[in-house]
Amino acid sequence: MNGIGQQKNASVSYxxxxxxxxxxxxxxxxxxxxxxxVQHYLRYHAIETHGLCGRVFLFTLLLLFNKM
Incomplete structure (x- = not known):
């Protein structure tokens, strides 16, 4: 009787x-x-909109994404 209960619990956990x-x-x-x-947006839109600041921001975020 005990073995059946354990079997049932095992299949449920699986x-x-x-x-x-x-x-x-x-x-x-x-x-x-x-x-x-996000990377696509930053790569293509942030650079167009923000120039150099956008590039620095993009570079920082890409480094963060690559670390994850």
């Missing part, structure tokens, strides 16, 4: 782990997409 992995994968993809959009 499903939970798979669910968590899927959610994390989705969140990771969204964050990656967001960071790509």
């Amino acid at each position: 499903v939970e782990v798979q669910l968590i992995k899927t959610v994390l994968r989705y969140v990771g993809k969204k964050l990656g997409q967001w960071s790509n959009e």
Whole structure:
């Protein structure tokens, strides 16, 4: 009787782990997409708008993104 209960808990935790992995994968993809959009915006729009200050700001942010 005890073994059946443990088996059930094990399968539930396996499903939970798979669910968590899927959610994390989705969140990771969204964050990656967001960071790509931010980098694109900074690369093409900040430089046009802000000139030298934009370039320095862009360079700093790109360094930060690469460290992550």
